[in-house]
């Protein structure tokens with residue numbers, strides 16, 4: 001019974017960290033999308049100045065920025081698998097490079113609920 005409970009905790013932590021990895025990959029792809037879009041836009045021939053092309057370019061730019069905003073919001077609002085608080089935010093301050101939970105101190109990538117930084 002206790003063994004099953006420990007395995008359940010490990011799986012939930014592993015699932016939570018996998019979710020964090022997915023959110024981080026999406027955020028990195030979105031951040032990389034901004035300069036990619038700007039480079040692609042600057043490589044377009046200048047004769048593409050019709051209203052239609054301007055609307056398409058602006059629409060794509062809005063999608064790139066929306067993707068960036070959503071991905072960064074999802075990454076920063078990711079919750080700690082132990083205390084269920086926002087892992088990177090505390091008291092309206094945000095540290096995206098935090099190596100431990102800003103509420104309970106759970107180390108990054110820890111699968112053990114007792115793993116706390118010294």
Ligand SMILES: [Zn+2]
Pocket residue numbers: 080081082083084085087101102103104105106
């Ligand atoms: Zn925590």
